[in-house]
Amino acid sequence: xxxxxxxxxxxxxxxxxxxxxxxxxxxxxxxxxxxxxxxxxxxxxxxxxxxxxxxxxxxxxxxxxxxxxxxxxxxxxxxxxxxxxxxxxxxxxxxxxxxxxxxxxxxxxxxxxxxxxxxxxxxxxxxxxxxxxxxxxxxxxxxxxxxxxxxxxxxxxxxxxxxxxxxxxxxxxxxxxxxxxxxxxxxxxxxxxxxxxxxxxxxxxxxxxxxxxxxxxxxxxxxxxxxxx
Amino acid sequence: xxxxxxxxxxxxxxxxxxxxxxxxxxxxxxxxxxxxxxxxxxxxxxxxxxxxxxxxxxxxxxxxxxxxxxxxxxxxxxxxxxxxxxxxxxxxxxxxxxxxxxxxxxxxxxx
Numbered sequence: 001x002x003x004x005x006x007x008x009x010x011x012x013x014x015x016x017x018x019x020x021x022x023x024x025x026x027x028x029x030x031x032x033x034x035x036x037x038x039x040x041x042x043x044x045x046x047x048x049x050x051x052x053x054x055x056x057x058x059x060x061x062x063x064x065x066x067x068x069x070x071x072x073x074x075x076x077x078x079x080x081x082x083x084x085x086x087x088x089x090x091x092x093x094x095x096x097x098x099x100x101x102x103x104x105x106x107x108x109x110x111x112x113x114x115x116x117x118x119x120x121x122x123x124x125x126x127x128x129x130x131x132x133x134x135x136x137x138x139x140x141x142x143x144x145x146x147x148x149x150x151x152x153x154x155x156x157x158x159x160x161x162x163x164x165x166x167x168x169x170x171x172x173x174x175x176x177x178x179x180x181x182x183x184x185x186x187x188x189x190x191x192x193x194x195x196x197x198x199x200x201x202x203x204x205x206x207x208x209x210x211x212x213x214x215x216x217x218x219x220x221x222x223x224x225x226x227x228x229x
Numbered sequence: 230x231x232x233x234x235x236x237x238x239x240x241x242x243x244x245x246x247x248x249x250x251x252x253x254x255x256x257x258x259x260x261x262x263x264x265x266x267x268x269x270x271x272x273x274x275x276x277x278x279x280x281x282x283x284x285x286x287x288x289x290x291x292x293x294x295x296x297x298x299x300x301x302x303x304x305x306x307x308x309x310x311x312x313x314x315x316x317x318x319x320x321x322x323x324x325x326x327x328x329x330x331x332x333x334x335x336x337x338x339x340x
Binding site: 018020021022023024025026028029030031032035037038042043045046050051106122124128133136137139140141142143151154157158168175 | 236239241242244254255257258259261262263264265266267268269270271273274277278280281284287288291294295303304305307308309311312315321322323326329330332333334337338
């Protein structure tokens with residue numbers, strides 16, 4: 001190979017330290033494949049699917065529902081079926097039929113009187129086809145146990161405070177049901193289009209631990225926006 | 230449940246974790262490292278193909294995460310518990326895991 005290399009990129013950085021958890025992960029995977037527990041192709045397909053999904057499916061659903069009353073009605077009546085209209089198939093989302101994704105999907109509408117929030121106390125079920133992979137805190141026993149007992153206190157940790165006039169409803173996922181919150185459309189977004197609206201419907205607003213803000217979306221660094229509070 | 234010594238190969242990784250406990254749930258919000266996504270895929274494959282059900286794994290993570298692996302941050306516990314469970318079930322032995330980890334480490338150090 002020629003030694004000439006006139007690309008203008010920076011030199012490739014080789015990490016100083018080997019991450020022991022990366023070592024452990026590779027070791028487990030390779031041993032599992034060697035034992036025939038699953039194939040390398042199984043793993044590759046699932047990893048590609050998992051890395052391709054995110055909260056944008058849910059954002060799109062909410063923005064469409066905010067701008068199309070007919071779609072909103074269909075979404076609230078039968079979330080599983082309405083999702084097909086935006087290309088999300090709950091019956092076979094991976095194309096591989098992973099057991100944890102064969103479920104019914106319900107959308108919970110927030111109102112001035114009712115705020116919804118989701119959890120899975122049994123394990124950590126999450127509406128992955130519309131929200132992507134769950135955040136780490138969602139999977140902790142801390143969140144899962146405490147949310148059902150003290151929802152207002154847990155929501156306050158996320159910066160959400162509700163007065164006694166607002167009922168807080170906690171929805172516990174189970175093996176066959178997944179939930180997602182449809183937050184209220186913020187004031188000041190009346191003339192916005194679907195794409196602009198979708199940008200402010202972030203992951204946490206659809207879990208129910210945050211409210212959408214007209215002046216911020218998850219693609220912008222918070223430091224670029226006006227101070228909160 | 231077996232003694233911690235039976236899982237020495239896993240306890241060894243404790244030396245590599247940042248041990249600062251999170252102050253609140255929101256402090257746990259972080260972008261997962263690539264190995265974590267890969268570990269999630271492994272968990273799904275094990276469940277899908279019937280070797281280690283996701284609910285069983287989650288329960289083991291809850292239990293062991295508050296006992297044997299309580300000093301480890303939550304994002305590391307899937308890897309620990311999957312390895313732990315596969316050893317408990319006799320699918321792999323500690324020696325095999327240790328040997329495989331040495332091979333992987335040598336490959337990574339050579340890059």
